[in-house]
Amino acid sequence: MEKPGVVVVNADRQESLEIVALLTDLAYRPTPLYKLGDLARHLRKNPARVVILDLDTMAADNQFFRTLKKEHPDLVVLSTSSRTYHPELEEALGSHVYACLGKPLDQDELSYWLRSIIDNQSNSG
Numbered sequence: 834m835e836k837p838g839v840v841v842v843n844a845d846r847q848e849s850l851e852i853v854a855l856l857t858d859l860a861y862r863p864t865p866l867y868k869l870g871d872l873a874r875h876l877r878k879n880p881a882r883v884v885i886l887d888l889d890t891m892a893a894d895n896q897f898f899r900t901l902k903k904e905h906p907d908l909v910v911l912s913t914s915s916r917t918y919h920p921e922l923e924e925a926l927g928s929h930v931y932a933c934l935g936k937p938l939d940q941d942e943l944s945y946w947l948r949s950i951i952d953n954q955s956n957s958g
Contacts, residue, residue, distance in 0.1 A: 837882035837951065838862045842872055843913070844890035848936075852885060852913075855940050861947065869893060876905055883950060888914040888922070888933070898925035909950045913938060 839861045843849040849865045856863040864879070866872055869891045872884065884901075886893060901908065910929060915936045919926060926933060932946050 836861045836947075838864065838879070839883045839885060839947070840864050840866060840872065840875060840881045841885045842866045842869060842891060843885075843887035844868070845887070848887070848890075852938060852943075855938060855943055858940070859944055859947065869897070872901070873904070876908070880905075881908065882954065883909045883911065883947065885911045885913060885934075888912050888919060889916070889936070893922075893925070895922060895924040898922075898929040902929045907954075909954075911946060 836859075839856050841849050841852045841856070841863055843852065843865070844867050846867060849867065853863040853865050864875070864881070866875060869886075872886075875881075898910065901910070909931045912926070912930050912933045913936055914933055917935070919933075922930075931950065934942060934946065
C-alpha cells in the first residue's frame with residue numbers, strides 16, 4: 834500500500850524540517866506549512882490523509898479542529914507538543930486528534946502511529 838502524504842504544520846522552521854526529514858526517511862511524502870491559515874487552502878488543492886500539527890507554535894483551538902474535521906472527515910490529525918496537558922484543547926484532543934506526540938519527536942513512535950493510521954484506514958475501507 835502506498836504511504837499517504839503528510840502535511841506538517843509548524844511555525845518553527847527548524848523543527849518542521851526535522852519532522853520532514855523523519856517522514857522522508859520513513860518513505861512518506863511530507864509537505865511543510867508554516868502558518869495555520871495555509872492548511873485549509875492546501876487541503877482544498879492537495880488532499881492529504883494525515884496532518885501533523887504543532888500545538889506549541891500554532892494557535893489552534895477547539896473550533897479550529899471541529900471545522901477541520903467537518904470539512905475533511907477522513908483526515909487524521911496528529912499533534913506534537915512539549916506540554917503533556919492542554920486543558921484548553923480537551924474537546925479537540927478527545928474527539929478530533931488521533932494522538933498527541935511529545936517532543937522531541939521519536940522516529941519509532943512516529944512510525945508506529947503512522948502505521949496504525951494506515952492499518953485502520955485500510956481495514957475500514
